[in-house]
Amino acid sequence: ADRLKGKRAVITAAAAGIGRACAIAFAREGATVIATDINESGIAGLAKEGIAETAKLDVRNTADVNAFAKRVGKIDILLNAAGFVHHGTILECSEEDFDFSFDLNVKSMHRTIRAFLPDMLAGGGGSIVNISSCAALRPPANRYVYSASKAAVSLLTRAVALDFITKGIRCNSICPGTVETPSMLDRAAAQGPQGKEMFISRQKMGRLGTADEIASMAVYLGSDESAFTTGVDLVVDGGYML
Numbered sequence: 001a002d003r004l005k006g007k008r009a010v011i012t013a014a015a016a017g018i019g020r021a022c023a024i025a026f027a028r029e030g031a032t033v034i035a036t037d038i039n040e041s042g043i044a045g046l047a048k049e050g051i052a053e054t055a056k057l058d059v060r061n062t063a064d065v066n067a068f069a070k071r072v073g074k075i076d077i078l079l080n081a082a083g084f085v086h087h088g089t090i091l092e093c094s095e096e097d098f099d100f101s102f103d104l105n106v107k108s109m110h111r112t113i114r115a116f117l118p119d120m121l122a123g124g125g126g127s128i129v130n131i132s133s134c135a136a137l138r139p140p141a142n143r144y145v146y147s148a149s150k151a152a153v154s155l156l157t158r159a160v161a162l163d164f165i166t167k168g169i170r171c172n173s174i175c176p177g178t179v180e181t182p183s184m185l186d187r188a189a190a191q192g193p194q195g196k197e198m199f200i201s202r203q204k205m206g207r208l209g210t211a212d213e214i215a216s217m218a219v220y221l222g223s224d225e226s227a228f229t230t231g232v233d234l235v236v237d238g239g240y241m242l
């Protein structure tokens with residue numbers, strides 16, 4: 001239960017789904033967790049899960065991210081979980097839709113990493129974990145801009161890993177398959193009564209993943225157990241890629 005003992009971690013989008021599961025798992029493993037989300041009421045309940053601090057943070061707002069990082073100072077783990085799944089092909093994706101997806105899914109990570117990295121470097125290192133998606137590796141149908149944005153996340157991850165590889169910084173991404181989370185269930189419902197079955201059928205294991213199964217990988221990447229691992233996409237997908 002002490003795999004992250006002595007580490008300070010910041011998590012974005014911690015009110016729901018994968019981010020929330022990561023926050024709880026990190027705290028269970030002994031980390032001092034600062035859980036953030038744009039949804040304040042969603043993170044309020046995390047105090048009773050052993051989370052040290054919760055803070056409202058909109059990862060689309062550069063000034064807020066910078067001020068937050070300045071206040072928090074040196075951390076050991078930064079986990080970027082914020083993301084949005086746009087439904088549709090290129091023809092359903094307006095320029096506004098495109099910009100929104102890239103801003104929330106990609107530029108948010110640019111903001112948080114830029115804000116936290118200097119203190120991580122000064123403190124001797126740290127682990128950055130970005131939630132990408134299997135869609136970055138093989139696009140599912142109707143996930144045009146989502147797939148493109150997550151592919152950018154995976155390469156942003158590798159570029160950061162390479163540039164700071166001798167400075168104690170590791171940067172990896174997790175590529176989940178279809179995971180049962182509030183927004184995933186909403187997307188399934190929007191597809192009609194067969195929506196959930198359709199999502200399950202993408203997983204060759206025949207079931208959806210759980211947010212805890214993604215959090216297990218995040219704990220590994222945040223911890224020193226993964227000290228020799230940087231710049232990779234770790235796939236947790238129930239066979240989606242097979």
Ligand code: NAD
Nearest residue numbers: 013015016017018038039058059082083133178179181183
């Ligand atoms: P979710 O979509 O259910 O919840 C997303 C959270 O992000 C919410 O708590 C929301 O308030 C927060 N958020 C939205 N905009 C924000 C902003 N501007 N600033 C801060 N927080 C904001 O959660 P999920 O489905 O677990 O998705 C989390 C991540 O995992 C996303 O990056 C998603 O792309 C990725 N992912 C999810 C799945 C899946 O099947 N659920 C699969 C692969 C990858």
